[in-house]
Amino acid sequence: MSIDLLSFLAWRPPAYICPRCKALHVASHGTFGDLPYQQKVLTVNDNVRSFLMRTVNRGDDWSWVCSVCDLEITREEREIWSKELRLGSYKDxxxxxxxxxxxxxxxxxxxxxxxxxxxxxxxxxxxxxxxxxxxxxxxxxxxxxxxxxxxxxxxxxxxxxxxxxxxxxxxxxxxxxxxxxxxxxxxxxxxxxxxxxxxxxxxxxxxxxxxxxxxxxxxxxxxxxxxxxxxxxxxxxxxxxxxxxxxxxxxxxxxxxxxxxxxxxxxxxx
Structure with a gap:
């Protein structure tokens, strides 16, 4: 079986969990980088919107929005509940x-x-x-x-x-x-x-x-x-x-x- 080393760059486990519906998400920015290969993998293989947490501008601030239940999480809530929102590392x-x-x-x-x-x-x-x-x-x-x-x-x-x-x-x-x-x-x-x-x-x-x-x-x-x-x-x-x-x-x-x-x-x- 051949191994495509670039696929390691596109591999991302879920980073966040919605507190209401328990949907799994990756970040909507900064997670996948700018490599065209990564974007191609996501576009061809999956409906990306189902697990990208959307962002909404709120004046000088912005919120996260769950792609499944549309729950909005403000910056203040993110700061308070960061540990609970983030799934943490995947060392194991x-x-x-x-x-x-x-x-x-x-x-x-x-x-x-x-x-x-x-x-x-x-x-x-x-x-x-x-x-x-x-x-x-x-x-x-x-x-x-x-x-x-x-x-x-x-x-x-x-x-x-x-x-x-x-x-x-x-x-x-x-x-x-x-x-x-x-x-x-x-x-x-x-x-x-x-x-x-x-x-x-x-x-x-x-x-x-x-x-x-x-x-x-x-x-x-x-x-x-x-x-x-x-x-x-x-x-x-x-x-x-x-x-x-x-x-x-x-x-x-x-x-x-x-x-x-x-x-x-x-x-x-x-």
Whole structure:
């Protein structure tokens, strides 16, 4: 496989997170530099506007505006909440990438030495910033794994159907935490794409496919007692990860948020 070294200049992980809809953004100025190659990469491969935080002039000042929910963040709010808005450095992303590379398409299913469930648990454990997910169903095994992860990283999820009685009882008995927020679709249908299955980890890794977050679903993937079903796939393309986070997760998460200003949406659990 050939390596284009210029592609390293165009690689940018998300730098900011919207306090309301949790959309991921890169800066609208200064992030990509002036190289024509970088602009070409962004123009050809992605809809750049979906993850560029816009700027608006306000006289002698300017504000940031989220590209998904149009939340405006003033300079004063940026200065107060800079730590919460910025996702920080990505010094530890190598562990995530090394684990995720065992998924298709980076490793063919027949050549992977690890079960998809084991890889997913390892990815959850390696998260250092946040986990966003959408799943039509979730069981107590994944609730437990995600709740343990929330001791270190923010976990936010949308579940597209009511929980079974045991999982509901488990969720209700867990200690309340701003780092662990799950929206359950109890009325079956007010959220768009509620059959979507997507997991975003630290804005670096995206796992997608037809597999719900349940042991039954992953048993089907592994072929326990039946032919194996489609295995989850991974994307390590930051612009694709940001785009799908914003298009699927953030647009649905927004429906359950009541804050209309940045100050009403803070503090974030980062």
């Amino acid at each position: 992303f190598h562990e995530l990438i090394s684990i995720a590379s065992n998924f298709p398409p980076y490793t063919p299913p027949q050549k992977s030495q690890y079960e998809p469930l084991a890889l997913l648990i390892e990815l959850i454990g390696a998260s250092r910033k946040f986990i966003h997910f959408m799943s039509y169903n979730i069981d107590s095994t994944f609730i437990t794994a995600l709740h343990i992860a929330s001791k270190r990283t923010a976990v936010r999820g949308i579940v597209g159907r009511p929980l079974d009685s045991y999982t509901r009882a488990l969720v209700d008995s867990l200690p309340r935490s701003d780092n662990f927020s799950i929206i359950v679709q109890d009325d079956r249908g007010t959220i768009d794409n509620n059959h979507s299955k997507i997991i975003i980890i630290d804005g670096i890794v995206m796992i997608e496919g037809s597999t719900n977050l349940s042991m039954n679903a992953f048993n089907k993937v592994s072929g326990v007692g039946r032919p194996p079903s489609e295995k989850p796939r991974v994307s390590l393309q930051p612009y694709e990860v940001m785009r799908d986070n914003n298009q699927y997760f953030s647009t649905n998460w927004l429906q359950y948020q009541t804050g209309t200003t940045a100050s009403e949406c803070f503090p974030l659990p980062f």
